[in-house]
Amino acid sequence: MCSKWISHTLEQGGDVRDWRTIRRLPGTHSLVTTRLTLTDARLIRIRKPGLPDAAQQEVYHRLGIDWAAPLIR
DSSP: OOHHHHHHHHHHTTOOOOHHHHHHGGGGSOEEEEEEEOTTSOEEEEEEEOOOOHHHHHHHHHHTOOTTSOOOO
16 A cells, blocks of 8 residues: 555544554554464464554554455465
8 A cells, every 4th residue: 555545544534643653553463373283294374463452443444454354365
């Protein structure tokens, strides 16, 4: 996503925080990876996001980001 689009979209929703603050928010949102080794030695990785704090939830909501959606590579 483009920083200008993000800033503009958030400003339209009344969020006037500066870009550096907005950019730092997702960096503190935790992501947990569980690794499972199967009996045939294959490795399965399951990635799940932790619960975002209120500020992160607000930004995700305003940008239309579904933070709980599965992470697919």
